[in-house]
Amino acid sequence: MLLEDAAEQLSCHAAKISRIESGRSGIRPLDLKALLDLYGVEGAREREGWLALARDGRRQRWWRVLEDRLPQDFLDLIGLEDEVAECRGWQPGVVPGLLQTVDYATAVIRGGAAGPLTEEQRTRLQVRMERQKVLNRTEPDPLKVWLVLGEAALRQEVGGRTVLRGQLLRLVDVAQLPNVTLQVLPFTAGAYMGGPAPFLMYQFPPPSGLDVVLLENLTSHAYLEAPADTAHYGSVFDHLRAAALSPLDSQALLGSLAEELAVHTQEGASG
16 A cells, blocks of 8 residues: 555645654544555454544644644644654745744734734744744754745844844844754845745655655645655755855854844934
């Protein structure tokens, strides 16, 4: 039985089936029943044993308490980040959620609207902050992250200058983590491969070593797993990191931009 066959049965991506089969991901009882049928498991006692394990496994996932308030594709994204070994990606216009401060994330989620967050927006904020714990987890090892950020993402005054400065200082701090590499693609780099579309590439630990490319849009997520797709995005990422500033120069730019904002904020207050 191929992963693709099981994935087609559950209308999901093969990476999800790989995580389930290797014990790195929980599974809904309804989906498990479908897989048991597909794999020819017919004994009532054996089936109930698998279902009991599935129920226990799901209780151990922190996001399960929010399950009814989150779309399934977003739950899949959280599961990916909780279980993969490495994450590489390109974000041209906004600081990625894994690295956002609370104030910056609040401004992004609010989307320029005034007033307090709605219940759904508060849930999104809560989840975004919880997701960041993969950077400092101890079991398994912390998620290895290598991100290339467009300079525009560092200059867009999301939430205002004070909020952006706090976000830049957060990036300076997180770049000191041994499992995090940040690079900035400056405006002076000119044209570059990949264009303005952001993407993330996740790699599972051995034995699967499976690669998954995540593409996000305004309403959902798309997962690409075909070798041709993952190889293409891997090549694009290699070109982007080669064109970007070095990690040390990127940190220097982050600090410089934060200082510029501090000066502008002080001038504005005195004026």
